[in-house]
Structure formats: C-alpha cells, structure tokens
Amino acid sequence: MSWQTSPFDWNQARAFLTTAEAGSMSAAARSLGLTQPTLSRQVAALEEALGVVLFDRVGRSLAITPTGIELLDQFRTMGEAAASIALAASGQSQAIEGQVCITASDALAAYFLPPILMCLKDLAPGIEIEVLASNDIRDLRRREADIAIRHARPDQPELIAKLVRTSSAHFYAATSYLDRHGRPETAADLADATFVGFAPVERLIAGLNSCGLALTRAQFKVVTDNGVVAGELIRQGFGIGVMPKEFAVLLPGLEPVLPDLVALPVPFWLTTHRELLTSRRIRVVYDLLAEAFS
Amino acid sequence: MSWQTSPFDWNQARAFLTTAEAGSMSAAARSLGLTQPTLSRQVAALEEALGVVLFDRVGRSLAITPTGIELLDQFRTMGEAAASIALAASGQSQAIEGQVCITASDALAAYFLPPILMCLKDLAPGIEIEVLASNDIRDLRRREADIAIRHARPDQPELIAKLVRTSSAHFYAATSYLDRHGRPETAADLADATFVGFAPVERLIAGLNSCGLALTRAQFKVVTDNGVVAGELIRQGFGIGVMPKEFAVLLPGLEPVLPDLVALPVPFWLTTHRELLTSRRIRVVYDLLAEAFS
DNA sequence: GCCAGCTCATGCGTTTTTGTATAACGCAAA
DNA sequence: TTTGCGTTATACAAAAACGCATGAGCTGGC
Numbered sequence: 124m125s126w127q128t129s130p131f132d133w134n135q136a137r138a139f140l141t142t143a144e145a146g147s148m149s150a151a152a153r154s155l156g157l158t159q160p161t162l163s164r165q166v167a168a169l170e171e172a173l174g175v176v177l178f179d180r181v182g183r184s185l186a187i188t189p190t191g192i193e194l195l196d197q198f199r200t201m202g203e204a205a206a207s208i209a210l211a212a213s214g215q216s217q218a219i220e221g222q223v224c225i226t227a228s229d230a231l232a233a234y235f236l237p238p239i240l241m242c243l244k245d246l247a248p249g250i251e252i253e254v255l256a257s258n259d260i261r262d263l264r265r266r267e268a269d270i271a272i273r274h275a276r277p278d279q280p281e282l283i284a285k286l287v288r289t290s291s292a293h294f295y296a297a298t299s300y301l302d303r304h305g306r307p308e309t310a311a312d313l314a315d316a317t318f319v320g321f322a323p324v325e326r327l328i329a330g331l332n333s334c335g336l337a338l339t340r341a342q343f344k345v346v347t348d349n350g351v352v353a354g355e356l357i358r359q360g361f362g363i364g365v366m367p368k369e370f371a372v373l374l375p376g377l378e379p380v381l382p383d384l385v386a387l388p389v390p391f392w393l394t395t396h397r398e399l400l401t402s403r404r405i406r407v408v409y410d411l412l413a414e415a416f417s
Numbered sequence: 418m419s420w421q422t423s424p425f426d427w428n429q430a431r432a433f434l435t436t437a438e439a440g441s442m443s444a445a446a447r448s449l450g451l452t453q454p455t456l457s458r459q460v461a462a463l464e465e466a467l468g469v470v471l472f473d474r475v476g477r478s479l480a481i482t483p484t485g486i487e488l489l490d491q492f493r494t495m496g497e498a499a500a501s502i503a504l505a506a507s508g509q510s511q512a513i514e515g516q517v518c519i520t521a522s523d524a525l526a527a528y529f530l531p532p533i534l535m536c537l538k539d540l541a542p543g544i545e546i547e548v549l550a551s552n553d554i555r556d557l558r559r560r561e562a563d564i565a566i567r568h569a570r571p572d573q574p575e576l577i578a579k580l581v582r583t584s585s586a587h588f589y590a591a592t593s594y595l596d597r598h599g600r601p602e603t604a605a606d607l608a609d610a611t612f613v614g615f616a617p618v619e620r621l622i623a624g625l626n627s628c629g630l631a632l633t634r635a636q637f638k639v640v641t642d643n644g645v646v647a648g649e650l651i652r653q654g655f656g657i658g659v660m661p662k663e664f665a666v667l668l669p670g671l672e673p674v675l676p677d678l679v680a681l682p683v684p685f686w687l688t689t690h691r692e693l694l695t696s697r698r699i700r701v702v703y704d705l706l707a708e709a710f711s
Numbered sequence: 712g713c714c715a716g717c718t719c720a721t722g723c724g725t726t727t728t729t730g731t732a733t734a735a736c737g738c739a740a741a
Numbered sequence: 742t743t744t745g746c747g748t749t750a751t752a753c754a755a756a757a758a759c760g761c762a763t764g765a766g767c768t769g770g771c
Contacts, residue, residue: 454751
C-alpha cells in the first residue's frame, strides 16, 4: 500500500493555480503573500516534477501552454476542495453546537450538574450534553468523554486539567439518626456509632483515622460504590457518613457531626482533552463548568 | 482580487490525507518518503492553521476526530485531483500525438520537407504537422511554431538551437540559359550575365562580391523574396542564381556555374522552444529533422 | 524614439523546514 | 513481569526554501 499520493509538491500546485488565475507570477505572489522569485521557482519546480511545460515565458506576461490549459481544470478542483476545507474547518471550530460528553461521579452528576446544565441550555441551545455518570476513570484520550470532573489530578500529562475548587469532606448524619443515637461531641463518642461507607472503604478508614480517629471496618454496616446510594442511606438515618459539604447542603435533614474534627481534602479537577484548545462548543461547556465550581 | 486561495499549506493537507488513509503518521511518512517527525509537525501545523483538532494522540495508533472525519471527504477530493493531475501530466508528456508546427523558408518547405514528412507519417501516425512556409522570422516563444528551420542562429538564448548542417551556396543556371549565353569560366565572364536575385539583394551582392566578384545591382533583372519563385526562374532559364547545392540537385536541368569561385556559407539551424525538453511529440519531430539534415 | 513601469530570472544571505538521533509511551507476546 | 516492536514527540545539525536586491526584457505612453 505504498502508493504515492502524488509525485509533486502540493504547494507548487497552488502556486501554478494561483499564477494561472492571476495571470502573472507577480500577481500570484502578492495574492499568496509570497515573493515573485518564490512563485517563479515553485512553478518551475512543478514543471520539472510533472515533466511538462506549463507556461511559456514570453517577455512581460507569460502565456499558459496547451498542456497547462489541459491540466488547469484538475488544479481548479484541488483549489476548490482546499477552499471548501478551509470553510468547513472554520465552521467546525466556530459552531457552538454539537455533542459534548461529560463524565462525573454519580453524585456529582445527580446533584451538581442539573442546575448547571439548565443554565447551559439557555446559554447555548445548540449544544447536546451527554452525561456519563460513573465512578470509573474514563479515558478522555479515547474520547469516551470530552470533559471529566474528578477528585484527583489526571496522570496523563497531555490532558488539560484545572483545579476548580478545593473543598473538604466532613461527617454528616440525619437528624432522625442523631435524635435516636445522640449527637457525638468527641472522637470517643464515635466508637459505637454506625457508619455508611464509600468504596474503597479501606482507604476511607485510613484517611479518617489519620485525622485522629480509631474506626474499625466493623463499624461500617454498609458500604457502597455509589455516591447517591450512600447519600440516601445517610439522609434516611442509616448512620453517619462522610461527604463533601457541597453535597450535604443539598440533602435536607442532615446535620454536621464533629465538623472541626474530621476534614478530608476534596479537590475538584476539571479535565478535558486537547480539543478544548480549538473546539468552541467544548470550551463553552468547560468554561461554564469552571465558573460554576469556582 | 486578492482572495486567498486557502489559508493553509497544501503540503500539510497532503500530510493529513495520507496520515488518515495510512492510519498512522509513521506509515504516512514512509508512503510519502518523508520522516515521521516531519509528518507529525505538518499535521500539527495544519491543525493549528485550521483551528481544529484532526487527530487524538492516544498512545499507539492515533484516532481521527469527528472533525477530521467531517473534513476528510474534501481532502480526498484534493488528493484525487492531485493524482489526476499527475496522471494527465504523465500522459501529456509521453503521448506521441498532437499538432506540431514547423516553420521554414518556402523553398525548404517545398523541396525538403515533403519526403521528411512522409517518413514521419509512417513513424508517428498520431502526429499532425502544420507547415508555416515563411521567410519571416517567426517567434517560437509566442508559439507561432514549435520548430523552426533557419539559416541563422536565433538570437534568443532561451531557445534550443542546433546546427544540423553547414552547407554552401553556389551559382547555378539552367542548361537552356547556358546554351544561349555561354558557360562562364572566369569571374570576368560574369560581367554581362543576367542574375536572379533573392531579397534582400544588397546583402546578397555584398556577399558575392566579397568572393572576388564585381557584380552590380543592375545585373539582377529580377529579385524575389520567395525561394521557390527564384528557383523556378533559374530553372526556366531566366538567369544565373545563387542557391545552396542541396536545392540545385533537386531541380532538374541546372548546371553549376563557376562552382569553385563562389561559395557562400549556408548554415542550417534547427530551433525549438523549451517544451522540446519534455514534449515527446515535439522531440520526435525534432530528432527526425535533425537526422534528415545531418 | 525614448523613458517609465511592469514583467520574469538569478545570486546571495537568512530564515524555515527537514532529517537524524533520542526519549517516552503503549500494546502484545514470552 | 518483562522484553520487543510499534507508535508519537522533542533536540540539534544539515539542507532546502525564502526574501531581498539586481539584471534583462517587453509594453505602452509621452
């Protein structure tokens, strides 16, 4: 499959086409933003590459040869395709419409995104959003999504990542639970409390205990990998759970538990791929998300 | 009329197209005879120029973006046009058919060319010859003719000229004339002879007298600018005339007159324009003419 | 007829592009 | 896991292209 696409320099083709349409190399050079000697050499090189004479140099203005006329149509086709590409590309990069796929954790997708997307709907009606609610680390480079909201910096350096917020997670519990089991006032009061865990639970326990606690795996009567499920368990009084304060304020009937004792750092990273640099529609969504989180 | 033909480098378009069809930049580089870094840079430059992302660099093989797919068709059109140009140009430069225009003096055209053209007809049946019988100096650069046969080296250095024969012109007369007026044996015998002149006659007389003669304008009872007319006048016994020996042998009934006394140099120059370098059909005719004269 | 203005071609210094070598990385097989 | 072969991106030297200046030639107007 090593078929040569074409045995000549395509820029030389452009040089010939422009010269033929402009009527002179000088005019073509002005049109292309090059100098006349450059055009002259490019046309000469094309003639040599193709093995034909395209222009006769006769004093002042040059005359296209019958051979040149014969080929001109195809050069025009090339030129029209090029112009069409430029036009389409300009449209592609400017249009604020099309699909944008956002991936986020289920909790983020369920509680945070809706109002932002409502706002986006008014801001850019042409954009269609797809939300991939998943705690998996989706690979942006494979275009499984255009934008990801994560709580860790992506390890792929070619991705564009922005730390849009640094929050903290604390203990929360439902008022009904606290009414039944009492409101803990020291770390020791947590020793016989019931907890709602979030997978991977070992890392969660390690993080909490590094804050000065001594929790055991047995205290986590339920563990889920789904943030919405965990939130509902907490809200309905199953036990005490850890969640970023941004989520807690959205769930009615929750009270903070020992808020000064436990504070796990929760960074919010907005991540996208290189196309952000040029795609108008992705940038619109990205900028809106960045503003909404900051 | 300073409309940009296209805002991007056409070679970069070729780089993208080849990459998209080859599946990887390395393969495209091999196909185009370039190196992989060059291809990589060209594609990157095209992306920047167009303001779109065409490929996602994902580890091993790269993936074309939806934007790239959108534009690919037009790039293909460009590529097909380029291939078509290459094909057509190759045909143009190789085909031994089409028109070839030869300009020569009327005498050359009338007496010399016919047998050569007969030969050419068998050699290359596809070629159509146009003969411009004229003593004017036709401008090859203006394509009034493709090949010129002249008796002087062209003064335009961009033309290709070949000295195919150096002959000499002598006095000739018809047997009927010599029978009536006697056969001159010395220069003095020419003092009262009648001559047939060829325009410009002053230059002719000057040339002859530099050979040791003393001819006067009055002895040229007839002057013509047409070689065939002059030849016929001589052949039919009007008087003595000067002609290259190649012509004399073609005219029956002519005898040389003082052949050792007068010998004007007559070079035969075969001249053509630049297209000889590439046009197969012109070269065929040119080579045949060169061989015929040598 | 001669001069002004335009054209294209050529020589030389500089900028840009290209190629070579290398590193980083991902996937597949041992 | 580790090795090997493939990919793409980067650093620096070499080569090619470019722009400037200049020369030569034709055209049209004074």
